[in-house]
Amino acid sequence: xxxxxAGTTGMPFEVRxxxxxxxxxxxxxxxxxxxxxxADEEGNFYKDTDLDFNLDHPHPEATxxxxxxxTQDGLLGLLRIKPERSGGDWWIDLSPDERAIYRLPSExxxxxxxxxxxxxxxxxxxxxxxxx
Numbered sequence: 001x002x003x004x005x006a007g008t009t010g011m012p013f014e015v016r017x018x019x020x021x022x023x024x025x026x027x028x029x030x031x032x033x034x035x036x037x038x039a040d041e042e043g044n045f046y047k048d049t050d051l052d053f054n055l056d057h058p059h060p061e062a063t064x065x066x067x068x069x070x071t072q073d074g075l076l077g078l079l080r081i082k083p084e085r086s087g088g089d090w091w092i093d094l095s096p097d098e099r100a101i102y103r104l105p106s107e108x109x110x111x112x113x114x115x116x117x118x119x120x121x122x123x124x125x126x127x128x129x130x131x132x
Contacts, residue, residue, distance in 0.1 A: 003038070003051040012055050015040050061126040064102075068109055069118035076109060078102040083118055 002012040015038040020031035027045050031037065036048040066078045079101055112119065 001053065002055060003046075003053045004055065006050055006052045008052075013040055015046065015051065018045070061124055064123045064125070066102075066121060066123075067118040068104065068112060068121050070109075070112045070114055070116065072114045074106060074114075076104040076106050076112065078104055078121070078123070079118070082120070 001015060003015050004010050004012045018037050018039045020035075020037060022039075023029070023031050023037040023045055026039075026043070032047070038046045038048065038051060040046070064078070066080050067082045068076065068078055069083055070076050109119070
C-alpha cells in the first residue's frame, strides 16, 4: 500500500504492514501496544501515526456557465446570459448583473468572430492533481 509521511506534502511510497515482533527484532526498540508498524522497501520502519494513508483527498470543483462572444475590437468575453448584438458590443444593453463579463484570452475560440453567434459554454475549474 502507499503512504506518505504524515504532515508533509512529500511523495507517496510503498509500505507493508509488519508485526510488532519484526519491528522489535530489526530496530532493537520495544513495540508500543496497539500501534501498527510498517516498513518501506529500504527497510525503514514507521508507526502508523508517522504515516498518512489518505492520499486521494477529494478536490472541489467549480463550474461557470455562460456565453462566449467576440467584440468588434476582437476581445473575447464570457457573459452570464446569451447576449444580443447591439451597437459595437454584445453586452451594451445588459444590466450590470446580466453583464458579469469575464475577459478570455483572445486566442481561445479562434472561430468566433464579431459576425459569429455567441456559443454556450461551461468551464470547470479544479485544482491540478499532483504527479505521482
